[in-house]
Amino acid sequence: MAPRDPILGLNELFNADKNPAKVNLGVGVYYDDTGKVPLLECVRLAERQVLEQASPRNYLPIDGLPAYDRMAQTLVFGADNSAANEGRVVTLQTLGGTGALKVGADFLRRIVPGAQVWISNPSWENHRALFESAGFTVNTYPYYDPSTHGVDFPGMMKALNEMPAHSIVVLHACCHNPTGVDLTTQQWDEVIAAVRKRALIPFLDIAYQGFGEGLDADALAVRRFAGSEGPLFVSSSFSKSFSLYGERVGALSVVTASSDEAARVLSQLKRVVRTNYSNPPTHGGRIVTSVLTSPDLRALWEQELGQMRERIRTMRNQLVEKIHARVPGTDLSFVARQRGMFSYSGLSKEAVRRLREEFSVYAVDTGRICVAALNSRNIDYVADAIAQVIR
Numbered sequence: 001m002a003p004r005d006p007i008l009g010l011n012e013l014f015n016a017d018k019n020p021a022k023v024n025l026g027v028g029v030y031y032d033d034t035g036k037v038p039l040l041e042c043v044r045l046a047e048r049q050v051l052e053q054a055s056p057r058n059y060l061p062i063d064g065l066p067a068y069d070r071m072a073q074t075l076v077f078g079a080d081n082s083a084a085n086e087g088r089v090v091t092l093q094t095l096g097g098t099g100a101l102k103v104g105a106d107f108l109r110r111i112v113p114g115a116q117v118w119i120s121n122p123s124w125e126n127h128r129a130l131f132e133s134a135g136f137t138v139n140t141y142p143y144y145d146p147s148t149h150g151v152d153f154p155g156m157m158k159a160l161n162e163m164p165a166h167s168i169v170v171l172h173a174c175c176h177n178p179t180g181v182d183l184t185t186q187q188w189d190e191v192i193a194a195v196r197k198r199a200l201i202p203f204l205d206i207a208y209q210g211f212g213e214g215l216d217a218d219a220l221a222v223r224r225f226a227g228s229e230g231p232l233f234v235s236s237s238f239s240k241s242f243s244l245y246g247e248r249v250g251a252l253s254v255v256t257a258s259s260d261e262a263a264r265v266l267s268q269l270k271r272v273v274r275t276n277y278s279n280p281p282t283h284g285g286r287i288v289t290s291v292l293t294s295p296d297l298r299a300l301w302e303q304e305l306g307q308m309r310e311r312i313r314t315m316r317n318q319l320v321e322k323i324h325a326r327v328p329g330t331d332l333s334f335v336a337r338q339r340g341m342f343s344y345s346g347l348s349k350e351a352v353r354r355l356r357e358e359f360s361v362y363a364v365d366t367g368r369i370c371v372a373a374l375n376s377r378n379i380d381y382v383a384d385a386i387a388q389v390i391r
């Protein structure tokens with residue numbers, strides 16, 4: 001028997017729980033204030049267009065819909081990116097951000113078979129699993145400092161400066177999962193300089209673009225990296241930003257040295273895809289493309305994304321206040337400073353177990369909670385439960 005997945009396995013436990021008050025703070029999914037995964041209005045309108053066109057379902061190209069690839073690339077790299085304008089960036093439609101990581105990992109394993117991978121400590125549980133399943137040895141670099149609830153930046157830099165050349169470094173471009181703690185612009189510049197100086201291979205994961213500060217601000221690290229000389233891998237996702245989790249819409253982008261190299265890299269990536277799942281599905285890619293190519297739908301999307309971002313902020317602030325009111329002396333103000341869907345709450349594994357067993361409140365064992373699952377109806381219940389287990 002294989003162990004349950006540390007994140008998606010919680011969904012299984014949650015679904016089996018009969019307690020009507022149960023709350024799922026495990027998986028990184030945005031729920032609206034009524035506790036439902038939203039169908040964005042921009043998606044509903046685009047979906048109607050797609051259905052009216054009733055197009056046949058031929059195979060897509062191995063690398064996906066060309067228009068989707070262009071839009072996905074522009075969203076991450078910006079409209080005026082010199083690497084993209086020079087034809088040096090390759091983008092493929094993938095099965096979510098996870099699919100992008102897997103295609104990138106399998107490709108890298110062929111190109112740099114002797115390299116090792118470094119992920120942040122802590123990181124999204126699946127990063128390690130994905131790169132190990134591609135055949136790599138996976139190590140960690142220091143990232144989160146529990147004593148400051150911030151980044152252990154000296155520790156991180158020291159690790160980067162000691163990695164062998166061609167090591168693969170996985171970095172969270174924004175809304176770090178699980179901690180919600182990001183690097184500053186200046187810290188990114190130092191990281192980029194170290195990565196380039198030591199000829200490391202950066203793999204930026206950007207699954208939460210738009211949930212930090214905004215679409216462009218959240219892509220800052222990717223764009224600064226792309227402006228520096230050297231390879232760059234980027235996995236991006238529309239699961240969260242379009243609330244299209246089940247459609248598996250993501251993209252892998254690779255920045256290369258020349259348009260000639262780009263063509264060769266694309267040819268190799270296509271082999272990886274072809275031998276994995278052949279080519280991506282049509283529906284989600286069409287919806288995202290329809291939204292991003294229509295000025296009206298795009299404006300609506302940005303507005304809806306902004307509302308999701310703001311609602312999460314409100315929930316963060318309320319959670320801090322409500323726990324403070326219940327357990328005076330606790331200072332969870334760091335939760336309000338974290339960005340994205342998650343909060344690294346500092347709850348112990350034992351506290352997480354009690355939350356689950358006594359209150360049917362589900363969180364990841366590491367203490368990560370999905371703030372985006374809190375709403376005006378369940379937040380008091382959750383605050384009560386947390387107060388009980390931390391008292």
Ligand code: LMR
Pocket residue numbers: 007008026027028029124126177
């Ligand atoms: C998460 O971290 O909960 C999300 O990225 C969903 C997943 O696939 O794990």
